[in-house]
Amino acid sequence: MRLVGVLLVVGACYAPSPAPGAPCSDDTGCPSELRCLAGTCQRSATTTPDAPVGSHGDAMTDSPVGGPGDADGDGVPDATDNCPHAANADQGNEDGDALGDACDPCPISTDNTDGDGDGVGDACDPHPLAAGDRIVAFDGFHHGVPMGWQTIGTVDASGDDIVLEGVANNHTVLLAPVDATTNMTTFTSVTVMGTHGTFDATFAIGSPYDPQQDQGIFCSMYSPSAQNTANREVSIFDTLTGNVKGRRLFNWLNGTRYTMSFTRAMGTNYTCTAAGQTGNAPVTSMPAASKVGVYTYAATASVGYVLVVAGP
Numbered sequence: 419m420r421l422v423g424v425l426l427v428v429g430a431c432y433a434p435s436p437a438p439g440a441p442c443s444d445d446t447g448c449p450s451e452l453r454c455l456a457g458t459c460q461r462s463a464t465t466t467p468d469a470p471v472g473s474h475g476d477a478m479t480d481s482p483v484g485g486p487g488d489a490d491g492d493g494v495p496d497a498t499d500n501c502p503h504a505a506n507a508d509q510g511n512e513d514g515d516a517l518g519d520a521c522d523p524c525p526i527s528t529d530n531t532d533g534d535g536d537g538v539g540d541a542c543d544p545h546p547l548a549a550g551d552r553i554v555a556f557d558g559f560h561h562g563v564p565m566g567w568q569t570i571g572t573v574d575a576s577g578d579d580i581v582l583e584g585v586a587n588n589h590t591v592l593l594a595p596v597d598a599t600t601n602m603t604t605f606t607s608v609t610v611m612g613t614h615g616t617f618d619a620t621f622a623i624g625s626p627y628d629p630q631q632d633q634g635i636f637c638s639m640y641s642p643s644a645q646n647t648a649n650r651e652v653s654i655f656d657t658l659t660g661n662v663k664g665r666r667l668f669n670w671l672n673g674t675r676y677t678m679s680f681t682r683a684m685g686t687n688y689t690c691t692a693a694g695q696t697g698n699a700p701v702t703s704m705p706a707a708s709k710v711g712v713y714t715y716a717a718t719a720s721v722g723y724v725l726v727v728a729g730p
Contacts, residue, residue, distance in 0.1 A: 512558030512723055525556050526605060526725055538727060544603040544681055550730030555594040555710075558723045566595035568711075570629060576720060579609075584718040586615025586644070591629060593711035594726050598626035600685035601729030606712055607722035609675045613644035619716035622655075623680040623690075626708035633657045633705045636713065637680035637690030639670045644716050647671065652695040654688055656703050663688070663699035675722070683729075 487495050492505040500509055500518035510519040515528040523532050524539025531540050536549035543551050557564045562575030571590030572583035582590040594604075604623050613619035620640045627634030634657060641650045653665035670676060670693045678692040689698045710726055712719075 508560060510558055510560045512560075519556060519558055523553075525553075525558065526607075526723055542605070542725060542727060544727060544729060551727050553725065554728045555596045555724070555726040559721065563592070568593040568595075568629075579720045579722050581611070582712070582714045582717075582719050582721065584612070584614055584619075584714045584716055586716050587617070589632060589713060589715045591624075591627075591711050591713050592721065592724070593627075593629060593709050594724055596710055596726055596728075598682065598708040598710050599728050601683055602710070603679055603681040603727045603729070604710055605677070605679045605723075605725040605727075607675060607677050608639075608712070609720045610639065610670070610672050611718045611720055612672060613641055614716045614718070615644045617644060617716065618642055619644040620714065621717055621719045622713045622715075623678055623711075624713045625680055625682055625710045626705055627711055627713070628705035628707040629709055629711075631706060634709075635682075635688060635701050635703065635705075637678060637688070637692060638713075639668075639676065639678070639692050640665075641717075652690065652692040652697065654690045654697060654699045654701065656701050658703040658705060663701055664690070664697040666695045666697050668693050668695045 489496055489502050490505040492499070492507040494507060494509060496502040500511055500516060501521035504520040506518050506520035512519055512525045513522070513528050515522070515530070517530065519525045523530050523537055524542035527539065527541035529539065529541050532538065533540050533546050534549040536551055538551045538553055540546040545551055557567070558578065559575070559580040560578055563569060563573055563580060569592055571588070573590065573592055574581050574583060580592065582592060584590055602625060604625050606623060608621055610621050618641060620638045622636040622638035624634040624636050636655045636657065638653055638655060640653055641647065647669060649667065650669050651665045652668050654663040656663055676693045681689040686700050686702050688701055689696065712721055712724060
């Protein structure tokens, strides 16, 4: 019995108007309004409109102006600050490149190429050839559950991950501080550490998801039996109607790290990619609330990051 929702470039810097993210070798390789940082042209403090404070997402507010040598006022000297013009005292850096999470155009990849110049690196951009996408929420969970994110059930910090502690016959959820939009992609990395109970188990991205009714549209790694790896799948599932909209058999394994993404286009067209498997399906159901989050049912999962990119 299925109890819950599951399933399923670049212009050179010497060009007349290179976009942010174009490659460069030094400051002279970028126009005056940009500077060369970590091998790519980035906007300077005087031309960056409202840098995010802390995690991407929430409200975009002006960065504080610090004293000499600390332009963003976060207490980290510019010479060693991985985001000198975006306050990030914790220096969080999920992908380990030269840019911190707060100013990285793609915080989950060391490739920061931004071919369309919209501020979202191609590796994170659902539409890398068409401008208009933007990062609306990101966290690498360097310090546990971040402020503004909501939880259902038990969610704990573990190293540089957070763990959704699952139990048999129930769910655990982490919700990002943004609502689902009609054009949105959510990325995550996950290790399912264990599955519990007798019946089914899953890890999923929900978008949109109604936490009050525990209903939504899910891109999931699903196991028909929590104690058996046979017939596991990647699928798109509509919990409002109880219908699987698409499935692909895949023997995903507990204890193995996988990346997932779930794209919602025009409000009804969904693409689920999990464990390297991709499927598409139309879904017209709409839950009463439209949140975005990661979800377990009868499973314990370690989550490395959640990135939410909204489209035009």
